[in-house]
Amino acid sequence: MDFYTMLGFAGCACAVGLPAMGSAIGCGIAGSASHGVMAKVEEGHGKFIGISAAPSSQTIYGIVLMFVMLGKIKAGAGLGLLGIGLFCGLGIMVSAIYQGMAAATAIQASAKKPEIFGKSFAAVGIVESFALFAMVFGLIIVGSI
Numbered sequence: 001m002d003f004y005t006m007l008g009f010a011g012c013a014c015a016v017g018l019p020a021m022g023s024a025i026g027c028g029i030a031g032s033a034s035h036g037v038m039a040k041v042e043e044g045h046g047k048f049i050g051i052s053a054a055p056s057s058q059t060i061y062g063i064v065l066m067f068v069m070l071g072k073i074k075a076g077a078g079l080g081l082l083g084i085g086l087f088c089g090l091g092i093m094v095s096a097i098y099q100g101m102a103a104a105t106a107i108q109a110s111a112k113k114p115e116i117f118g119k120s121f122a123a124v125g126i127v128e129s130f131a132l133f134a135m136v137f138g139l140i141i142v143g144s145i
Contacts, residue, residue, distance in 0.1 A: 004078030011078070011085030012066045015138070018086075019062030019131070022093030026055025026100025033104035037111040044114060051103045054124050058096035061135040062089060068142050077145045084138050091134035099127040 030052035038045045065088060069081050106120030 004076055005073060007078030008069070008073035008081040009078075011081035011083070012069045012073070014082070014085035014089040015069055016059070016062040016066040016089070018089030019058045019092040019096060022096030023056045023059040026058070026096040026098075026103070027053060029097070029100035030055065030103035030107065033107045037107050041111050044110070044117075047110075047117060048107050051106055051121060051124060052100075054103050054128065055096040055099045057128065058092045058099070058131045061092055061131050065089075065092075065135050065138050065142070068139055072142055072145045080145060081142070084141055088134045088138035092131045095127055095131035095134070099124055099131075102127050 034045075034048035034052040037048055065085070069085060072081060102123045106117070106124055109120050110117035
């Protein structure tokens with residue numbers, strides 16, 4: 001295996017590994033908040049668990065990007081794939097972490113005022129959109145290789 005092929009595989013690993021780390025951190029942050037709130041309120045536990053799992057979707061975006069990148073390794077574009085995987089992976093990772101933070105505050109706020117849960121969920125969705133942007137832009141760039 002030549003050096004550029006190894007760089008391509010490293011890019012694929014970054015494309016899925018970094019988002020997975022971000023998802024784990026984001027879900028951990030939101031899950032911790034949901035545990036604390038569930039100990040204090042008697043109902044609505046399902047929605048707290050659901051919103052705390054929201055950052056896990058970023059791992060799926062990384063997996064999609066990785067599979068598309070794998071098909072381009074044979075094109076000898078290893079350095080380009082490393083850059084795409086690294087920077088798109090970082091963007092998706094940061095989105096997952098901040099989504100976990102937004103979900104945690106949504107959980108805490110809706111524990112005090114359950115009627116604002118839907119409004120609080122909007123911010124969680126907005127943060128996720130940046131992960132989608134990173135994935136789509138990465139797919140576009142990979143498609144041009």
